[in-house]
Amino acid sequence: MKAMRLFVLLVVLLVSVGCTTYYRVTDLSSGKNYYTTQVDRERGGTVVFKDSRTGNQVTLPSSEIAEINQEQFEHGEE
Secondary structure, three states: OHHHHHHHHHHHHHHHHOOOOEEEEEEOOOOOEEEEOOEEEOHHHOEEEEOOOOOOEEEEOOEEEEEEOHHHHHHOOO
16 A cells, blocks of 8 residues: 555656646847746737736736756746
8 A cells, every 4th residue: 555655656756747847938029038837828819827927917018938958947048
């Protein structure tokens, strides 16, 4: 029974580690980069997300979204 619990815990840990997707969202009007792990797309191309640097909710009518790796997310490219 103990081995089964350990196995289940290991599987949950491995799945949770690899599930985060990181994004760099660039405001096309200002060129400013934002970093987030979730982007919601609305009608007309507007995107809404929580900026991981400030914690603020950001809404951009015109943006470019790029999937990045964890190192780029943590260190930024600005």
